[in-house]
Amino acid sequence: MMVFQEIIISLFEECIMLDRALEEMQKKESKIVDKLSFKEQMACVLLKVGRFEEAEKTYRSMLFMNPDNYKCFIAIQKCLGLYSENGQYSTDDVDRLCTFYSSLKKEYGWSSVVKVNYLKLFLFFLCSFMLNCWVLRAHNSILIYVVFIRSILQH
Numbered sequence: 001m002m003v004f005q006e007i008i009i010s011l012f013e014e015c016i017m018l019d020r021a022l023e024e025m026q027k028k029e030s031k032i033v034d035k036l037s038f039k040e041q042m043a044c045v046l047l048k049v050g051r052f053e054e055a056e057k058t059y060r061s062m063l064f065m066n067p068d069n070y071k072c073f074i075a076i077q078k079c080l081g082l083y084s085e086n087g088q089y090s091t092d093d094v095d096r097l098c099t100f101y102s103s104l105k106k107e108y109g110w111s112s113v114v115k116v117n118y119l120k121l122f123l124f125f126l127c128s129f130m131l132n133c134w135v136l137r138a139h140n141s142i143l144i145y146v147v148f149i150r151s152i153l154q155h
Contacts, residue, residue, distance in 0.1 A: 073113050
C-alpha cells in the first residue's frame, strides 16, 4: 500500500504539482517506514516549492544523522542562497560561505565534506590574493599592495 502511495507522490512531483505532493506526504508521514528517504523527499519538495527555512531545517536534521552527505551541504547552500551552478561567487557570497562552513566546522569538524569545502574556500582566497598581487605589481602601486596585504592579514 505504501509503495503505491510513494508512486503517487512521485507522479505529483514529476507533474510539477509540488504543493499537492507536499500535502500527500504530510498526510502519509506517520505510515511511512523509511523515515530518512521520506525526509530527503520532503526536503527536496520544500526546496522546490520555495519554503527555504523548512527545507533548511530538514536538511540540517539529515546532516546531523550523516555529516558526510554532500547533497545536504549543497541543498543547505541553496536554501541560504549561497549556491552557484557555475561556481562563480561574489566576495560577499564567499564571506557568507566562509561563515557557513566555519559554523559547520565547529559542529562537524571531522566530516570530510566540511574539510574539502573549507579547503576549496581557502584555495579560492589564495588564488584571489595572488591575482590581486600580480595586478598591483603590474601597476607599481606599492602603497596599495601594502594596504591590501594588511587587510588580508587582519581577516
